[in-house]
Each structure stands twice: as structure tokens, then as C-alpha cells.
Amino acid sequence: MESLPLLFFPFLLLLLLFSASNSEEFVFNGFNNRDLQLDGVAEINSNGLLILTNATKYQQGHAFYKTPLHFKSTANGNLNSFSTCFAFSIVPANPSFGGHGLAFVLSPTSSLQNTFPAEFLGLFNSSNNGNPKNHVLAVELDTIKNPGLGDIDNNHVGIDINGLRSVAAAPASYYENGIHGYKNLSLISGEPMLVWVEYNSQEMKLNVTISPLTVTKPSLPLLSLTTNLSSIFFDSMYMGYSSSSGSMRTSHYVLGWSFKMNGQAPALNPDSLPNLPSKQIPKKNSGLVHKLLITGLAFLIVAISAITYVTVMKIKYAEILDDWELYQYQHLRFSYRELYMATRGFSEEELLGIGGFGRVYKGKLRISKTEIAVKRISHDSRQGMREFVSEIVSTGQLSHRNLVQLLGYCRRKGELFLVYEFMSNGSLDKFIYDETGKKKLNWNQRLSIIKGVASALLYLHEEWEQVVIHRDVKASNVLLDEELNAKLGDFGLSRLYDHGSDPKTTRIVGTMGYIAPELNKTGKVSTCTDVYAFGVLLLEVVCGRRSILQEDYSNSINLVDWLRKSLRRRTIMESWNAEAGSDIKPEEIELVLRLGLLCSHHSDKVRPNMRQVMQILEGDLPMPEVSDASSNL
Incomplete structure (x- = not known):
């Protein structure tokens, strides 16, 4: 009988390990490079702020928790409940336009390769978007309306399964406790906000809640979806964030993050979260004025040269941009400079072919490294151009695995450029x-x-x-x-x-x-x-x-x-x-x-x-x- 405790000890150890594996928990009020795996343009600054994308165009960034988590019980294979909370902020260069948003992601892999920026949010491409083999769950914070993906507006929260056509979506808003109504939120306000993503495996219910950072968690979620995630989730899944920008310069930030398996995610401490760059207060520097005086003369000389250079560049990269494009099609426009750099000045070495409608060049976008094909077409007049661009944009909303994806367009002088995915x-x-x-x-x-x-x-x-x-x-x-x-x-x-x-x-x-x-x-x-x-x-x-x-x-x-x-x-x-x-x-x-x-x-x-x-x-x-x-x- 004295040997019984010794025999029982391995089972007790397994029970403890099993309990630990099903109660994984963390809380980050700010990050360091040991917490997350980063790729694309994602980075963590010295204050612990996760920068998914900075204020440059057509780029994507990914940040995943360092190890995969066990979302299914090792004992019976049942899916665990989970809860997570994160603080984010979207800061566009132009306060009126965002592009394109960020997503909280659960994926079988932390290496999201061959993905596109812009409307694909760095998660998918035109071939695999909507493919059941993706096994991806995402909660998108989308700031661009794309009718081709069924978007309801340009300021919404959506639940995505295996693709970016949301299975549930609602305009960004939060339930005001005590007032019994929902109050609108602007995702591109630049203000920090909180998002809770919670799944009850017994009820098979996924809830998504959003609110300003300074507001207590609302008693009612924004989105509530009944869905069985067992067929979507593998035993182990990576968890993190994906973000992308398009033609509008936008920065996407994550300030803090908490998670708990089979329980409520710990609350974040607003006072411990890192400051956003726009809200950081510069330290007083008594030598600042002195340095400015010393560099003033040099700056004046450089400014004259810069003005001359900019004038030459404006002439070289001049584009046609009508008022109607600013509001309807801005998110699909590439700058001529981007395409010029991507194709190495439309070099003959990058020429893919010549057809009845123009020449096609291979290119690579400088920031996102996305490979593209650029069709260069001549047009003699601007008559009917608005209608044509409307049709091109409408065609760009087509989404099918056997259609080449149109990524955008550019107009310059007597030329039109159409940008496609590269095959x-x-x-x-x-x-x-x-x-x-x-x-x-x-x-x-x-x-x-x-x-x-x-x-x-x-x-x-x-x-x-x-x-x-x-x-x-x-x-x-x-x-x-x-x-x-x-x-x-x-x-x-x-x-x-x-x-x-x-x-x-x-x-x-x-x-x-x-x-x-x-x-x-x-x-x-x-x-x-x-x-x-x-x-x-x-x-x-x-x-x-x-x-x-x-x-x-x-x-x-x-x-x-x-x-x-x-x-x-x-x-x-x-x-x-x-x-x-x-x-x-x-x-x-x-x-x-x-x-x-x-x-x-x-x-x-x-x-x-x-x-x-x-x-x-x-x-x-x-x-x-x-x-x-x-x-x-």
C-alpha cells in the first residue's frame, strides 16, 4: 500500500499538465520583441508599441504570439472556450480616409506567405480567399468599403471564416451601459479602443465587443455569432494580428493584449499601455534652439535644391487626378511613381509581352514586395474616361479563383495603367x-x-x-x-x-x-x-x-x-x-x-x-x- 502514492504521482503530474495546457493565459500592457513573431513591416518601438503598418502605401505586417496554443482538449479533443482582449488604434495620414484596416487572426500557421495588402488585409490572395482549406478565423476592423467582398460600409467590424466576405458584420459601435443603445465609433479616429473576442464552446457562440479605451466593457456585444469552430480549428493554432494599407497612408497600432483559455481574459491597464506617437510629449531640450540656429543656414541652402528637385520630380511623375476620383476610386489608385519604381522605369528587361491594347511589364512594389503585372495603355482623350474607370473598378470587384485579380489603376497624361496580380x-x-x-x-x-x-x-x-x-x-x-x-x-x-x-x-x-x-x-x-x-x-x-x-x-x-x-x-x-x-x-x-x-x-x-x-x-x-x-x- 505504501507504493500507491508513488504509482499515483505520474497520473497527478499528467492531470496538472493537462490543467495547465487548458488554462493558458497572458497579459501584455505593451510588448517586447520576445513576446511576438513579426514579419512584413511590423515592428515594436522602444516604448513597447506594436506597429503593424506605418504611414506608407501597399504594405502589410503580421505579429503572432510566439508559440501556438492548444485550442482542443488533449483528453477528448473537444474545443476549449477562450477569451481575448486587445487595445488598438488606427491613425490615417488623411483624417477622412483609412486604408485598409487590421484583423485579429487565428491561423494554423504564423507564416502568412503569398498574401496581398489592401483589401486582402495581408491574410489572403485572390486565389485562396474563401478557401475552406485555410482554417482561419479573423475579426476584421475594416476601414474601406469593398462591394466585391460584401462590405456593408467603410467603418465596420466583421467576423471572417476562411475569407474576407464576413459571415457577420456591423457598423463600428458600442453599447452604452445604462442608456440602452449603441453609440457610433470611428475606427480611423486615431483614438485607442478595446476589442473583446470571446468564444463559449458549449453554446458555440462567438461574441465580439468594442468600446473606447476609457469605457467599461459594454454589457452587450456588437456581434454575436452561433458557429461550431471545431471544424475550423486544428488542435494547435497561432494567434495574432494582420494589417495592410492601400493607396492611403495609414498606421495601425496594437497597444496591449491579454488572453485566457477557458476563462475571462485579464483586463488591460490603460495607465501602463504605451503612448501613441502622436501623443508622446517630447522632452525639453535646452540645446534645441541652438541646434536650429546652427542648421538654419544649411537648411536654407538644401531647401533651394530640394524645391528644384521636387519640381522636376513632379513633372516627371505627373498624373491625371480628377475630383470624382478622390472620393470614389482613391483606394484603388496607384501613384505613377510607385509603378515607375516597381517596373524599374518600365524597363525593356521587365517587359512581359505586347498585345493589341498595350504593353505588359513585370514589377515588384518597393514596400510590400508584392509582385505585380502592369498593363500600359495609350488613350487619346479623356472623353468617357470616368465611365471607363467606373467599369474597370467594377471589374476589380470581381472575386473568383480563376480570374486574374485587378489590384488598381493609374492615369498619367495620355496613358492608363492597370495593375494586376503577377502570374x-x-x-x-x-x-x-x-x-x-x-x-x-x-x-x-x-x-x-x-x-x-x-x-x-x-x-x-x-x-x-x-x-x-x-x-x-x-x-x-x-x-x-x-x-x-x-x-x-x-x-x-x-x-x-x-x-x-x-x-x-x-x-x-x-x-x-x-x-x-x-x-x-x-x-x-x-x-x-x-x-x-x-x-x-x-x-x-x-x-x-x-x-x-x-x-x-x-x-x-x-x-x-x-x-x-x-x-x-x-x-x-x-x-x-x-x-x-x-x-x-x-x-x-x-x-x-x-x-x-x-x-x-x-x-x-x-x-x-x-x-x-x-x-x-x-x-x-x-x-x-x-x-x-x-x-x-
Whole structure:
């Protein structure tokens, strides 16, 4: 019996360790570099203030607690309750505009790579935004309204799960105890505020509360969401902050932070929190006047040189900026200087390609290090420019994993610049027409690309709030990321040439070989004309041949006509590209070839719509006979 306590001791030790792991707690009234892991432009100043982003453009900063925390019980795997409180402040350079906000984040990793600044808050990019595999919970303090993400206004608090389209949101405000009402808050006021994020695992309820630093915690939360986070959280999660700025210079600060697992987070001590830079009182310096007098003469000389330099730079980097852009589109504007520096002066070494609408350059933003592609277009007049920019901005609100993300624009003199995310593998045509044999796509990759483009067109035609007709679907406008995922680019770009034109004339937009027959007759575009071009693209991807086949110096044949003859001769299966590899599936190749011919049918009434195309590709709808002019769809 005397050995029983010795046998019991290991179990007691495990019980203590288990209890400790489920009651993790900390409180930081200010920070030091040992508390947090930092990346991007995030830093901690000498007073212990966490600076996520400073007053520069298009940057992002991350700060995570040094170790992951166990959010699930090691005994039964159940999710623990938790509570956290933090003090923050957002200080814009222009008191009227913020950009873009900050977020409290719980993530499986503290290394948020390949993320974008601006509206993505340094959390996601255009490819993974909304992906269930992210396993990310965030509470956003958003100061820019982005309709493409469903934002309710430019001053709101939102709960985000795996993406920036909030599952719950409300204008920034707090419940005034004793008055029984909510009082508005301005997130960009520059004043310190407190946020509480609390989750009750038994009730599966997530509460978010906000108030000024000087106000007692409100008795009612701003947001209350019933959700089971067990499927979102891993056993261990990192916890911290992410922030980003756009075209408006804004500083985002965190002053203090507390946390407790399975309990109430400790209160922060307002008197112990670090001062904001704008509120720090400079120490008296008796030698200040003396130093100013000594440097005065030198400053005068330097000032003359600086004025001359600034004048030259203003001329060099001069932009067009109308009043209507200041309020509606300022958050999407890049400065010409930023783009000039990013592309090394639009160097020929950074040139990615030349198309019918201008040149495309590779660039890297100086601060955020984000890689971009800049399309440089000439325009002769400002007539219709406001409408065009409105359409471009509207297009920029599109958000789909198979669309190239438009990040913003710039106008300067006789030029317009469109800024897109950079696609590392370039355009599809360089793969399917490659004569060197170095760039190859197997059949599974080709089929995945086809489905990706089809998904993008379905979104443009039917799933966005307005119908968007691409008007120039072709291989060179399909771009591939580092994993060879397809993204459709250049949507809406042709509109530049329609604004200000004579309404009595019709200009056919598109590329020879992809233009639907009815366009030559009526000049009217529709979703059917996009479907026709997509059909030609299918045939090119399978065959590895261009839409116009050059037989010799004087003769050429249309790829669609050539394959239609092969179909009648029952030799169509001889037309696929041998470079597709050994993983080919003949039944899939035949289906895609027949679908391509159906989409590129001379009659627009026979062509399927993009939803039907997706259903055929996924095997949910049978493939009708191409030769049957009466559509069975």
C-alpha cells in the first residue's frame, strides 16, 4: 500500500499538465520583441508599441504570439472556450480616409506567405480567399468599403471564416451601459479602443465587443455569432494580428493584449499601455534652439535644391487626378511613381509581352514586395474616361479563383495603367504552342485548365451581380500561376475603345479565329460570343494547334472547320496533341473535342451556355450530338 502514492504521482503530474495546457493565459500592457513573431513591416518601438503598418502605401505586417496554443482538449479533443482582449488604434495620414484596416487572426500557421495588402488585409490572395482549406478565423476592423467582398460600409467590424466576405458584420459601435443603445465609433479616429473576442464552446457562440479605451466593457456585444469552430480549428493554432494599407497612408497600432483559455481574459491597464506617437510629449531640450540656429543656414541652402528637385520630380511623375476620383476610386489608385519604381522605369528587361491594347511589364512594389503585372495603355482623350474607370473598378470587384485579380489603376497624361496580380508561369499559349518542347502540359493539366476557364466564364456570365462579357477569350489571355492553375485575364479591357466612339459605328472586338460568325453580321456581343471563343480555345488546348492553321504561304484554314471535317470523316481522334503524355483518356479527349465543336457552332442558338458546359465537363449532363442543329440541352 505504501507504493500507491508513488504509482499515483505520474497520473497527478499528467492531470496538472493537462490543467495547465487548458488554462493558458497572458497579459501584455505593451510588448517586447520576445513576446511576438513579426514579419512584413511590423515592428515594436522602444516604448513597447506594436506597429503593424506605418504611414506608407501597399504594405502589410503580421505579429503572432510566439508559440501556438492548444485550442482542443488533449483528453477528448473537444474545443476549449477562450477569451481575448486587445487595445488598438488606427491613425490615417488623411483624417477622412483609412486604408485598409487590421484583423485579429487565428491561423494554423504564423507564416502568412503569398498574401496581398489592401483589401486582402495581408491574410489572403485572390486565389485562396474563401478557401475552406485555410482554417482561419479573423475579426476584421475594416476601414474601406469593398462591394466585391460584401462590405456593408467603410467603418465596420466583421467576423471572417476562411475569407474576407464576413459571415457577420456591423457598423463600428458600442453599447452604452445604462442608456440602452449603441453609440457610433470611428475606427480611423486615431483614438485607442478595446476589442473583446470571446468564444463559449458549449453554446458555440462567438461574441465580439468594442468600446473606447476609457469605457467599461459594454454589457452587450456588437456581434454575436452561433458557429461550431471545431471544424475550423486544428488542435494547435497561432494567434495574432494582420494589417495592410492601400493607396492611403495609414498606421495601425496594437497597444496591449491579454488572453485566457477557458476563462475571462485579464483586463488591460490603460495607465501602463504605451503612448501613441502622436501623443508622446517630447522632452525639453535646452540645446534645441541652438541646434536650429546652427542648421538654419544649411537648411536654407538644401531647401533651394530640394524645391528644384521636387519640381522636376513632379513633372516627371505627373498624373491625371480628377475630383470624382478622390472620393470614389482613391483606394484603388496607384501613384505613377510607385509603378515607375516597381517596373524599374518600365524597363525593356521587365517587359512581359505586347498585345493589341498595350504593353505588359513585370514589377515588384518597393514596400510590400508584392509582385505585380502592369498593363500600359495609350488613350487619346479623356472623353468617357470616368465611365471607363467606373467599369474597370467594377471589374476589380470581381472575386473568383480563376480570374486574374485587378489590384488598381493609374492615369498619367495620355496613358492608363492597370495593375494586376503577377502570374509566374505566364500565358497558356506559350505552353500549347511551344516549339522548343520545354513547356509541356499533360492531359490532366490541360483538362484542369479547361475547367478553370469554364468556371471563370460561368461566374462572369451568371454568378456575379451583373453580366460580364469577356469579349476576348483566347489562349494568350489565360494565365497560369506557379501551380499551373488557370486564371482568365483582361476582362473588360476592350471597353476603353468603345467609350467616346461614334454610336452609329460598331467596332468588332476580338481576335481572328475566335470571333463568332454573328459578330461579322450584327457586331453585337453576347454571352454566346464568349462561348464561341471558349469552344475554339478547347480545340486549341486539346490539339496544340492555333485557331488559324497556315498550310503554306498563301493558304490557311480555320481550326474549327478542319476539325468539323475530321468529325465527319470519323478521324477526329487523330487530331489530339501527342505532347499530352501517357495519362490521356480517349473518352475525355473525344468529349472535349465534341464540346469544343458544339460551343463553336455557327448558330448561336445551338451553343450551350457556360453552366451547361460545366455540367458536361463534370459528367452531370450528357453530350449532345454536334451535328444536331436542334439543341438537346
